């Protein structure tokens with residue numbers, strides 16, 4: 001480290017990291033952008049706050065996926081931005097419902113690769129319908145691509161941003177899933193025409209991320225470790241997903257059914273019968289086991305009861321069977 005590295009960091013991110021992220025997004029997510037469009041943030045929430053300050057105002061309405069990632073609605077609530085819950089089906093966000101409920105909404109937040117939490121992918125016709133709606137209404141699309149790399153049935157799908165001809169998509173990426181969350185490094189890609197506005201906002205907030213961490217991640221990418229790490233993790237998680245599903249099914253078939261999904265880091269276990277998912281996860285937590293209830297991810301309305309169970313730390317079919325036996329005692 002040189003003395004010149006110890007001054008305040010560049011608020012939009014280390015230039016070398018912004019360049020590496022732009023190059024990576026081109027190769028792995030099909031996104032063409034220049035480094036000046038990339039803003040390094042300290043995580044998804046920082047990214048959303050930046051977008052909120054730059055492009056939205058109190059009283060605006062925003063479509064959110066229902067069910068959807070709970071922090072998003074919390075953040076918008078604090079910004080006095082109204083959430084419009086829009087249903088999700090097997091093709092992802094039901095865009096026609098959004099148009100019916102709030103045609104003049106200012107933005108839509110979507111997780112197109114693997115919907116959070118249902119893990120379905122937004123179909124191509126829906127992607128096109130969403131882009132057309134945004135272009136026709138000067139609305140923004142916030143693409144939360146938190147785990148797009150973790151697809152097991154095919155190569156990762158290109159990002160929605162790669163289809164953005166009208167400069168309406170703000171792309172939110174993170175290192176939390178492909179590396180680890182305590183890094184607190186994420187990034188936002190903004191349309192070319194909005195760069196000056198975001199530069200002004202990042203200057204005003206001046207919440208730059210630690211330069212040392214950014215320099216380490218930059219070297220990790222430049223030296224080729226990052227690409228190899230992703231390949232390795234995708235293979236490992238694909239194996240763990242298979243083993244976990246097999247182990248759970250061998251014990252819990254008849255009580256639960258596992259959704260087949262193209263990607264993600266958790267399984268969705270549909271509870272058969274009249275079990276409450278909230279009560280079931282409460283019983284699990286008393287036993288030191290962790291899952292989340294799909295019901296808790298609903299903004300409004302009821303979901304069919306299901307558990308969201310992370311499989312990334314389940315290292316064998318036998319571990320999954322042991323877990324399933326403990327769960328079966330709580331039925």
Ligand SMILES: Cc1ncc(COP(=O)(O)O)c(C=O)c1O
Pocket residue numbers: 042043044045069111116144146173174175176181185186
């Ligand atoms: C849906 C979704 N979006 C974004 C993130 C990334 O959040 P962060 O970058 O703040 O770690 C996560 C992480 O859990 C997530 O599940």
